Amino acid sequence: MKRRSLSLLVTLALLSPLVFAQSTWVPDKAHSEVDFSVLHMGLTRVHGKFGNIGGSVTLNDSDITKSTVNVTIDVNTVDTGVTPRDNDLKSAHFFNVSQFPTATFVSTSVTKSGDGLTVVGNLTLHGVTKPVTLNVDQPVGPVNGMGHKEHMGFSATTTLKRTDFGIASNFPAAMVGDEVKLTIDLDAVKQ
Numbered sequence: 001m002k003r004r005s006l007s008l009l010v011t012l013a014l015l016s017p018l019v020f021a022q023s024t025w026v027p028d029k030a031h032s033e034v035d036f037s038v039l040h041m042g043l044t045r046v047h048g049k050f051g052n053i054g055g056s057v058t059l060n061d062s063d064i065t066k067s068t069v070n071v072t073i074d075v076n077t078v079d080t081g082v083t084p085r086d087n088d089l090k091s092a093h094f095f096n097v098s099q100f101p102t103a104t105f106v107s108t109s110v111t112k113s114g115d116g117l118t119v120v121g122n123l124t125l126h127g128v129t130k131p132v133t134l135n136v137d138q139p140v141g142p143v144n145g146m147g148h149k150e151h152m153g154f155s156a157t158t159t160l161k162r163t164d165f166g167i168a169s170n171f172p173a174a175m176v177g178d179e180v181k182l183t184i185d186l187d188a189v190k191q
Contacts, residue, residue, distance in 0.1 A: 021061040025188035027053040032186045034073055039177030048080035057188055069107040076101055094168050100126050128165045134158050150190040158182050
């Protein structure tokens with residue numbers, strides 16, 4: 001009986017990597033960012049970006065729909081190319097980075113959608129948590145990068161309303177558009 005139990009345990013141990021094959025990927029901070037654009041005075045779009053992306057993507061290698069995403073964005077890194085505007089965005093008028101220095105996205109579901117994926121999750125920004133849907137292109141890679149580590153590329157888009165997160169609620173949409181378009185580019189490194 002002990003021999004049969006031992007044999008079963010050994011078999012399960014050998015098969016478990018095949019059944020539960022997962023890999024963890026973390027953002028390459030030098031090659032990952034979140035870009036945004038918002039309408040200014042109904043005339044043109046102001047573009048900016050956030051860097052210093054952290055967190056991880058856990059890929060289920062046998063079923064991508066069982067994968068998870070947990071990403072952190074350093075809001076202090078907001079960059080529109082205009083220092084006075086960036087300082088205003090960091091102030092209490094907009095992001096209030098002294099109180100809310102980071103934003104986080106935690107997935108709740110991943111589904112296949114055409115050639116890509118739909119990732120639904122909770123975005124916490126400016127102290128407010130709301131559901132957000134990311135439209136993710138087909139992941140690219142993996143390829144070997146510097147240090148012989150595998151890299152994989154993820155690109156996603158979404159649109160959210162700044163007022164849903166209590167950002168610049170005192171500014172009318174005629175001055176600062178309510179809809180903000182996001183493009184996320186993530187170069188992830190296998191751990």
